Amino acid sequence: VVLHRLAGERLDEDERPAALAAAGKLLDEVEAWAQEGKLGRARRKLPDALKAAGEFEELEERAAEVAALVNPVQPKWPALASAILHGKLTIEGEVTKGEEDDDEEPPIATLAYEFEDVDEAQDWRLPHRRDKVEPIRRYLNGLPLKSKVEPWKVIEKRKSLAGFGFDRRRCVLSFSPAYPCEVRMTAKSIQGTNILVAFGEKRPVIAGVGYVLPELPIARNAPGDLRNRIRRSGAISRKRGPVAAVFYEERPMIHDEIEFGRHRLRKNRRTQVRVRYEPLEGDEGVDGRITVWVGKKKVVVAEVAYDGPIVVSLLTLGSGVAYESIELEGVVSKQFRNRLKDAFHDANSDEPAKLRKAFRKADDRKKN
Numbered sequence: 001v002v003l004h005r006l007a008g009e010r011l012d013e014d015e016r017p018a019a020l021a022a023a024g025k026l027l028d029e030v031e032a033w034a035q036e037g038k039l040g041r042a043r044r045k046l047p048d049a050l051k052a053a054g055e056f057e058e059l060e061e062r063a064a065e066v067a068a069l070v071n072p073v074q075p076k077w078p079a080l081a082s083a084i085l086h087g088k089l090t091i092e093g094e095v096t097k098g099e100e101d102d103d104e105e106p107p108i109a110t111l112a113y114e115f116e117d118v119d120e121a122q123d124w125r126l127p128h129r130r131d132k133v134e135p136i137r138r139y140l141n142g143l144p145l146k147s148k149v150e151p152w153k154v155i156e157k158r159k160s161l162a163g164f165g166f167d168r169r170r171c172v173l174s175f176s177p178a179y180p181c182e183v184r185m186t187a188k189s190i191q192g193t194n195i196l197v198a199f200g201e202k203r204p205v206i207a208g209v210g211y212v213l214p215e216l217p218i219a220r221n222a223p224g225d226l227r228n229r230i231r232r233s234g235a236i237s238r239k240r241g242p243v244a245a246v247f248y249e250e251r252p253m254i255h256d257e258i259e260f261g262r263h264r265l266r267k268n269r270r271t272q273v274r275v276r277y278e279p280l281e282g283d284e285g286v287d288g289r290i291t292v293w294v295g296k297k298k299v300v301v302a303e304v305a306y307d308g309p310i311v312v313s314l315l316t317l318g319s320g321v322a323y324e325s326i327e328l329e330g331v332v333s334k335q336f337r338n339r340l341k342d343a344f345h346d347a348n349s350d351e352p353a354k355l356r357k358a359f360r361k362a363d364d365r366k367k368n
Contacts (some may be wrong), residue, residue: 024053024059091109114324116156176332195265197314245300286304
């Protein structure tokens, strides 16, 4: 009977009760699969169930409920982002489908962290690795830490994020490079060095204050040319002393320095640092401008080449930095919104715990 219905044939009156029962059974099966988490099977069978139930008025409400269970209406991305992120997200402007079109004024997102909750550290993840076999990075990450504090964890009693070690942490919220992006933070550097922000993951642009390379024993298993470059650049950097700087990271501890500015950080002194990226047009080989302020003082400006979404990361090059507050502001990238969409589809729910779990899986799958 159901096969007759799916083929579009009209039912005789005496066939109607059996078709109604069969359609109801199909809806029951799809609902059960959805509740058991078998969403792939439920989504494959849903069209047949809806078609079978389509001409029965008494099944109209039931079919709509099952369809909503299998494919719930996706909230707008700010609602999903607020459920996933542990920082405070605010949106200025109207959210529309074509918010990145030329004739649209995209909304500006601000994500703020005060580090009063240990869960805020979960929004700052390891980079998407492209250099898993990089001997220098592996060696640096294996060096013993000179701190009892676990790096990149929130210290609740001090309301700060403990930055330490040689790995960076990226914020899972990324931004569009077609619009300005700004990072504002209040931090204390224990040694008076390396309050830095990285933009991007492949050959990232790094900017900040107190930039200086540490003195380290170099890994013997690294190629000789790398060891020599690291020794040379480290000696030059330490002789120069901490400076405001903008540079590219070619490889761990190997930097292509672009611009310097004279500014010294005081040890363990609360410092307000602002780093801003602005896109530029018309100059060949130049995509944007990086500006760094300490308080109200502009300390360094540089024009840079940049490609891809703006992925914001924190790094300290081995120094100890206590981040007391961080604000990120810009237009959210299409890549981040797509990950939200994937997470919602996989979680089939807008519950924060389910969304966060699905988002981490989507974030692990994606490469910027």
